[in-house]
Amino acid sequence: MKPLLKRLGLQGRTAVTAVPYLWLLLFFLIPFVIVLKISFSTSQIAMPPYEPLLQWTGDKVMQIKLNLGNFAFLVEDDLYWKAYLNSIWVASVSTFFCLLLGYPIAYAIARSNPSARNILMLLIVLPFWTSFLLRVYAWIGILKNNGLLNNFLLWIGAIEQPIQMLQTDFAVYVGIVYSYLPFMILPLYANLVKMDLTLLEAAADLGCKPWQGFLKVTLPLSLPGIRAGCLLVFIPAVGEFVIPSLLGDPGMLMIGKVLWTEFFNNRDWPVASAVAIVLLLFLVVPMMYFQRAQDAEAGGVHR
Amino acid sequence: MNQGRNLFRTLVLILGFAFLYIPIVSLIVYSFNSSRLVTVWGGFSTKWYGALLHNDQILNAAFLSLKIAAISATLAVVLGTLAGLVLARFGPFKGRTLLSGLTTAPLVMPEVITGLSLLLLFVTMEQIIGWPAGRGMTTIVISHITLTMAFVTVVVQSRLSQMDDSLEEAAMDLGARPHKVFFLITLPIIAPALMSGWLLAFTLSLDDLVITSFVAGPGSSTLPMVIFSKVRLGVSPDINALATILVAIVAVGVAITGIMMARQQQQRERDAQMALAANQQMIESVKKG
Amino acid sequence: MATSPRATQQKFEPWTDPHAKPYVRIEKVTKKFGDFIAVDDVSLSIYKKEIFCLLGASGCGKTTLLRMLAGFERSTSGRIFIDGVDMTSIPPYERPVNMMFQSYAIFPHMTVEQNVAFGLKQERLSKDEIGSRVNDMLNLVKLGQFAKRKPHQLSGGQRQRVALARSLVKKPKLLLLDEPLAALDKKLREHTQFELINIQETLGVTFVVVTHDQEEAMTLSTRIGLMNHGEIVQVGTPSEIYEYPNSRFVSEFIGSVNMFEGRLVEDEPSYVRIGCDDLEAPIYVNHGVSSAPGATVWAAIRPEKITISRDKPDVADNWASAVVRDIAYMGDMSIYLLRLDSGKVVRVTQPNIYRHAEDRITWEERVYLQWYPESPVVVTK
Numbered sequence: 016m017k018p019l020l021k022r023l024g025l026q027g028r029t030a031v032t033a034v035p036y037l038w039l040l041l042f043f044l045i046p047f048v049i050v051l052k053i054s055f056s057t058s059q060i061a062m063p064p065y066e067p068l069l070q071w072t073g074d075k076v077m078q079i080k081l082n083l084g085n086f087a088f089l090v091e092d093d094l095y096w097k098a099y100l101n102s103i104w105v106a107s108v109s110t111f112f113c114l115l116l117g118y119p120i121a122y123a124i125a126r127s128n129p130s131a132r133n134i135l136m137l138l139i140v141l142p143f144w145t146s147f148l149l150r151v152y153a154w155i156g157i158l159k160n161n162g163l164l165n166n167f168l169l170w171i172g173a174i175e176q177p178i179q180m181l182q183t184d185f186a187v188y189v190g191i192v193y194s195y196l197p198f199m200i201l202p203l204y205a206n207l208v209k210m211d212l213t214l215l216e217a218a219a220d221l222g223c224k225p226w227q228g229f230l231k232v233t234l235p236l237s238l239p240g241i242r243a244g245c246l247l248v249f250i251p252a253v254g255e256f257v258i259p260s261l262l263g264d265p266g267m268l269m270i271g272k273v274l275w276t277e278f279f280n281n282r283d284w285p286v287a288s289a290v291a292i293v294l295l296l297f298l299v300v301p302m303m304y305f306q307r308a309q310d311a312e313a314g315g316v317h318r
Numbered sequence: 319m320n321q322g323r324n325l326f327r328t329l330v331l332i333l334g335f336a337f338l339y340i341p342i343v344s345l346i347v348y349s350f351n352s353s354r355l356v357t358v359w360g361g362f363s364t365k366w367y368g369a370l371l372h373n374d375q376i377l378n379a380a381f382l383s384l385k386i387a388a389i390s391a392t393l394a395v396v397l398g399t400l401a402g403l404v405l406a407r408f409g410p411f412k413g414r415t416l417l418s419g420l421t422t423a424p425l426v427m428p429e430v431i432t433g434l435s436l437l438l439l440f441v442t443m444e445q446i447i448g449w450p451a452g453r454g455m456t457t458i459v460i461s462h463i464t465l466t467m468a469f470v471t472v473v474v475q476s477r478l479s480q481m482d483d484s485l486e487e488a489a490m491d492l493g494a495r496p497h498k499v500f501f502l503i504t505l506p507i508i509a510p511a512l513m514s515g516w517l518l519a520f521t522l523s524l525d526d527l528v529i530t531s532f533v534a535g536p537g538s539s540t541l542p543m544v545i546f547s548k549v550r551l552g553v554s555p556d557i558n559a560l561a562t563i564l565v566a567i568v569a570v571g572v573a574i575t576g577i578m579m580a581r582q583q584q585q586r587e588r589d590a591q592m593a594l595a596a597n598q599q600m601i602e603s604v605k606k607g
Numbered sequence: 608m609a610t611s612p613r614a615t616q617q618k619f620e621p622w623t624d625p626h627a628k629p630y631v632r633i634e635k636v637t638k639k640f641g642d643f644i645a646v647d648d649v650s651l652s653i654y655k656k657e658i659f660c661l662l663g664a665s666g667c668g669k670t671t672l673l674r675m676l677a678g679f680e681r682s683t684s685g686r687i688f689i690d691g692v693d694m695t696s697i698p699p700y701e702r703p704v705n706m707m708f709q710s711y712a713i714f715p716h717m718t719v720e721q722n723v724a725f726g727l728k729q730e731r732l733s734k735d736e737i738g739s740r741v742n743d744m745l746n747l748v749k750l751g752q753f754a755k756r757k758p759h760q761l762s763g764g765q766r767q768r769v770a771l772a773r774s775l776v777k778k779p780k781l782l783l784l785d786e787p788l789a790a791l792d793k794k795l796r797e798h799t800q801f802e803l804i805n806i807q808e809t810l811g812v813t814f815v816v817v818t819h820d821q822e823e824a825m826t827l828s829t830r831i832g833l834m835n836h837g838e839i840v841q842v843g844t845p846s847e848i849y850e851y852p853n854s855r856f857v858s859e860f861i862g863s864v865n866m867f868e869g870r871l872v873e874d875e876p877s878y879v880r881i882g883c884d885d886l887e888a889p890i891y892v893n894h895g896v897s898s899a900p901g902a903t904v905w906a907a908i909r910p911e912k913i914t915i916s917r918d919k920p921d922v923a924d925n926w927a928s929a930v931v932r933d934i935a936y937m938g939d940m941s942i943y944l945l946r947l948d949s950g951k952v953v954r955v956t957q958p959n960i961y962r963h964a965e966d967r968i969t970w971e972e973r974v975y976l977q978w979y980p981e982s983p984v985v986v987t988k
Contacts, residue, residue, distance in 0.1 A: 027496055027497060028408060028496075031400050031403060031404060032400075032404045032408065032411075032417075034397065034400050035397045035398075035400045035401035035404065035417070035421075035467070035471075036401075036404075036413070036417055036420075038397055038463075038464070038467075039401075039417070039420040039421065039464070039467075040420070041439075042436065042439065042460060042461075042463075042464040043420055043423070043424060043432075043464055044420060045439060046435030046436055046438060046439040047435050049435065049438045049439055049442050050431075050434060050435045050438055053438055063441045063445070116334070116337070119330045119334075120330055120331065120334040122330075123326075123327040123330040123331050123334075124331070126327065127327065127331075135331065137572070137576075138335060138338075139338070141568070141572060142338055142339070142342060143521075144517075144521050144568045144571075144572075145342065145561070145564050145565050145568050146524070146525050146542070146545075146561065146564055147525050147527075148525065148527055148542050148545055148546060148549070149345065149545065149557070149560070149561040149564065150341060150342065152345075152545070152549045152553070152557060152561070153341035153342060153344055153345045153561070154341055155549065155552070155553055156344055156345070156348060156553050157340070157341060157344060159553075161358065163344055193337070193338075193341070196337075196338065225323075246426065247425075247426060250426040250427075250428070251426055251427070251428055251429070253428060254427075254428020254429065254430050254431060255428070256429070256430050256528050257527060257528065257546070260550070261549065261550070271428060271429075271430045271528075274430045274431075274434065275430060275528075278434060278532070279531075284438070287434060288434065288438065291430070291431045291434050291435070294428065294430075294431060295431060298427075298428070302423060302426060302427075303419075305422065305425075305426055306418065306419050306422045306423070309418075309422045309425075309472075310418055310422075482710050482712060484708040484709070484710050484712040485712045485714060485715075487677075487679055487699070487706075487708070487712065488706070488708055488712035488714075488773075489714070489725065490679075490698075490699045490700050491677055491678075491679075491699050491700070491704075491705055491706045491774075492700075492705065492725050492726030492729060492773070492774075492777065493700045493701075493726050493729030493730060493777070494700055494725075494729050495700055498729070502725075503714060506716045507714075507715065507716060586759070589757070589759050589760045590759075592756075592760040593759065593760055593761055593762050594762070596753070596760070596761055596762040596765055597762030597763070597764065597765075600762055600764045600765065600795070601794065601795065
């Protein structure tokens with residue numbers, strides 16, 4: 016009802032809108048168009064290592080050469096679709112465990128003493144302020160064969176031989192859950208802490224046992240938080256590169272790694288672009304979903 | 319029953335925080351290990367810190383990373399504040415949905431995609447307009463701004479939507495023009511959010527590996543790139559020392575903020591008492607007539 | 608209903624003077640938000656030194672109208688003049704109008720003094736002048752000793768005064784107040800109402816107040832503009848609005864009322880008789896009504912204008928018989944809910960004149976209602 020800057024100082028308003036808008040168009044949207052373009056070109060040994068799509072062949076003829084080969088390649092070589100499926104699988108499993116771990120933590124913090132809440136939340140996000148790379152690195156020291164965890168298990172006698180944990184899928188799951196846990200907890204906490212606790216009292220008053228109250232009141236009301244948290248973990252996890260390369264088996268198929276390899280090792284930019292385009296297609300639906308949730312959360316804007 | 323619930327809560331929190339903090343603690347502990355085999359204890363030593371100080375590669379990379387982080391965080395705050403202002407205050411307009419999409423997408427976009435697309439943009443731009451010539455600090459800074467301004471936008475937008483917009487109207491009503499309203503009223507009130515936005519952007523920039531790897535040129539290796547190439551080959555104790563220093567910096571920063579927050583809390587309590595006393599006084603004067 | 612302090616003063620009725628020039632003129636103003644019509648073809652004249660209240664339920668368009676006076680919203684059509692100057696396209700920061708916001712909108716990062724000085728600084732006045740005007744204003748609202756405080760160190764009532772001082776210090780031609788007392792607790796509210804009137808009279812500023820609280824409107828205002836669905840339905844002094852509502856809506860909105868639907872059976876210039884299916888006897892009203900004979904009309908009778916007795920009145924008109932359904936003892940008066948034989952429930956209030964009355968009318972008793980011919984108001988819409 017009151018976007019008042021709207022009519023006042025229209026000039027200033029246009030400029031204020033234009034600056035971030037143009038920046039994002041140029042450095043975020045247009046690059047995707049270029050990726051799309053290059054995914055249709057042919058690799059060549061040159062700099063840049065791809066052929067242009069448009070070519071003048073003389074005599075006022077402009078030739079557009081669309082090479083669909085890169086996409087055909089992705090379909091023919093089962094390495095790619097296996098990598099896509101595996102990435103989605105790994106991201107889904109990790110998201111699930113993130114939720115399984117993050118929900119009780121977020122719940123416990125949201126139901127703590129108000130004065131303790133802020134400190135506890137600070138402790139949740141604190142690791143985020145230290146380097147992500149170094150935190151993933153720490154798990155190498157914990158998971159490797161003569162690492163902390165194996166030594167501990169040997170010491171308490173749970174195992175007799177060190178078990179191979181590093182360079183397994185397990186290590187990747189641990190790494191993703193560990194790194195992305197704060198992203199799950201934050202929206203969940205924000206949701207749970209807002210909940211009106213008298214609703215639970217009302218449920219109890221009407222005959223709900225505590226666990227029923229949780230299932231029938233708390234859980235449904237926290238769905239937006241669950242949704243936001245899961246998307247915030249799932250989408251980037253699908254394209255994760257650092258964690259599988261440091262903790263996973265070198266042969267593990269993750270699409271982020273495949274893209275990286277195509278680009279840096281094989282220097283095949285067109286195929287790397289095609290890989291990126293297909294990955295983007297997989298993620299466009301969850302991302303739009305996330306954007307809608309985010310906009311609804313920002314709320315009150317469309318008065 | 320209540321006790322059972324408390325116990326459950328405590329247990330969850332202990333396990334959760336153990337999971338979050340054991341890796342960090344292990345990093346710190348083993349940075350003081352004299353043995354090169356990081357996880358075998360060979361006695362207390364600070365030699366890896368010494369080694370770190372003489373490692374020019376790491377020091378140079380750290381300096382470059384700090385420089386990039388400071389520049390890109392500052393510019394990201396400027397751009398992110400504008401975008402947040404547009405989204406929170408300008409109401410519906412044509413293209414608003416696209417803008418809000420463009421500001422939230424980088425939050426979750428897999429970094430390999432963002433990195434690749436930015437690189438291809440830079441290459442194309444160089445072909446067409448000759449700028450940016452080659453890749454290096456400029457391209458890294460641009461990429462980091464694009465990534466981190468999304469986070470700043472979210473912070474600013476949510477702060478603005480909590481802010482009572484009649485404050486801005488009141489300033490305008492009292493004769494301040496729109497740009498003055500922004501600098502005299504809006505900016506001072508959202509300043510703490512801008513500060514935390516800056517810190518967030520700074521940290522993200524300092525930490526970014528994937529996008530940076532795509533858009534960096536030869537000779538512009540940032541700290542995460544150096545760390546990554548080292549840890550790919552296995553654990554290395556000077557990295558532990560580096561991690562410890564980083565954790566120490568963050569811990570000191572948090573301690574200072576914590577103390578400041580406690581002070582503010584005390585001040586707020588005093589103020590609340592004052593307001594209460596003032597209220598009492600007022601009611602008395604009303605009673606007297 | 609609290610009595611207006613204006614009642615004791617000499618007559619201030621510029622709207623009755625055909626030569627008086629309106630200070631604020633709203634001409635056929637309409638405001639649409641998309642398809643929604645927030646303000647619908649409103650025309651109003653407000654005179655200098657008035658306290659004009661825009662009264663209505665939430666969503667009736669009163670706040671939008673106020674915001675158009677302030678310049679925050681631009682009218683879709685129509686024009687607004689203040690002191691003869693067309694304000695339609697003048698932005699808020701150039702209008703000789705100030706507003707006191709419902710939330711008070713006190714700048715949290717400035718002291719009381721800085722808040723009050725803000726508007727004067729925008730005018731680039733000299734430091735000395737700003738200082739003395741701020742000082743005078745703070746003394747007027749009795750906040751002199753709190754000048755250096757930050758807003759969160761103040762009570763709600765004090766914040767309200769800061770907001771008032773801040774909007775008055777610029778000596779606006781027109782002060783707009785958006786629900787000025789809604790955030791105060793009840794005791795303080797009544798006290799502040801009178802204080803607000805005193806300040807208004809001291810400074811001679813014209814006030815336009817938006818409120819949803821009819822009691823507040825009655826106490827504060829010289830005139831009330833009652834709004835519904837974006838339209839002004841009646842403009843008048845508080846007593847005109849209460850005693851001479853021009854429609855069913857107005858009479859039902861202000862206070863409570865018993866509404867009897869009927870037809871005109873006798874229509875003379877000096878009196879009318881209305882036949883009503885709910886009543887045994889016709890309603891006799893001692894003034895004429897401009898309506899076609901046989902048309903449906905409504906007779907509105909206020910609860911305090913009906914008397915109850917056990918004896919059947921010996922008159923032809925203006926009585927009814929009923930059974931007592933409910934009695935609510937309120938201290939100063941009692942409310943009776945009486946059911947007519949038709950089933951319609953009538954509300955009657957009676958002052959409790961005697962501390963202890965034996966033989967009070969009680970539940971399930973049959974009683975007779977009666978009212979004077981001048982009591983009903985006949986409305987045709």
